[in-house]
Amino acid sequence: MKTYCIEDLKPFFIGRGTERMCFRSPSDPRCIVKISPKKHAKQTLREIDYFRFLQKQNVPFHHIPEFKGEVRVKGYVGFEQAAVLDGNDSVSKPLLFYLNMCGNPGRREKDILKKLLTELYQYMYKYNITPCDLNLNNILLNVSKDSYKLVLVDGVGSPFLIPIGQYVKPIGRKRLERKWRQFAKRDILPIFAGSN
Numbered sequence: 001m002k003t004y005c006i007e008d009l010k011p012f013f014i015g016r017g018t019e020r021m022c023f024r025s026p027s028d029p030r031c032i033v034k035i036s037p038k039k040h041a042k043q044t045l046r047e048i049d050y051f052r053f054l055q056k057q058n059v060p061f062h063h064i065p066e067f068k069g070e071v072r073v074k075g076y077v078g079f080e081q082a083a084v085l086d087g088n089d090s091v092s093k094p095l096l097f098y099l100n101m102c103g104n105p106g107r108r109e110k111d112i113l114k115k116l117l118t119e120l121y122q123y124m125y126k127y128n129i130t131p132c133d134l135n136l137n138n139i140l141l142n143v144s145k146d147s148y149k150l151v152l153v154d155g156v157g158s159p160f161l162i163p164i165g166q167y168v169k170p171i172g173r174k175r176l177e178r179k180w181r182q183f184a185k186r187d188i189l190p191i192f193a194g195s196n
């Protein structure tokens, strides 16, 4: 298990949410280190368990970042995962960033977005990926030379004590369908309802 000192991570900071901080790994720029204070580590602990479970099931890490193992940081719980990198090696940006930057997307952009969202959904459905926080900040648009894909970097794993849906696919898929419908209604439909 890799050990980091919080002071060494600080210059590599890339983002933070309510309970978590993310850094580009000082030892490997192709990895991201995510840490939470030990007292507020529920989400991070859940994700570690969930990534281990996916690894055991041989789920391909196509639309979620590959898990690279836990890290040791004094006072924190954390893990490393593959960094989602664009063709120029900079970290990919969330969908929300592009939507805010571009304003109302045109017909072509909407068609591309629809195709990418369908690919993400089909991947999650096929491998029974459990989402707990689908939103436009947790989905990155990965841009390489002439292809795009969406990667869900946060908010996976079941919040339940006994995650039945993880083991019983029809239950997991029902939950995915419900969560995706809520996400689409709240975040996606308003984009497609725009005038272009």
Ligand SMILES: Nc1ncnc2c1ncn2[C@@H]1O[C@H](COP(=O)(O)OP(=O)(O)O)[C@@H](O)[C@H]1O
Pocket: 014, 015, 016, 017, 018, 019, 020, 021, 022, 032, 034, 065, 081, 082, 083, 084, 085, 091, 092, 093, 094, 137, 138, 140, 153, 154
């Ligand atoms: N694997 C990754 N590759 C590239 N950027 C990432 C990765 N994971 C997280 N990020 C960036 O860091 C931000 C915060 O990470 P996230 O895991 O969503 O943490 P939080 O739980 O604090 O929301 C993301 O919105 C994204 O911009």
Ligand SMILES: [Mg+2]
Pocket: 017, 137, 138, 154, 155
């Ligand atoms: Mg997040």
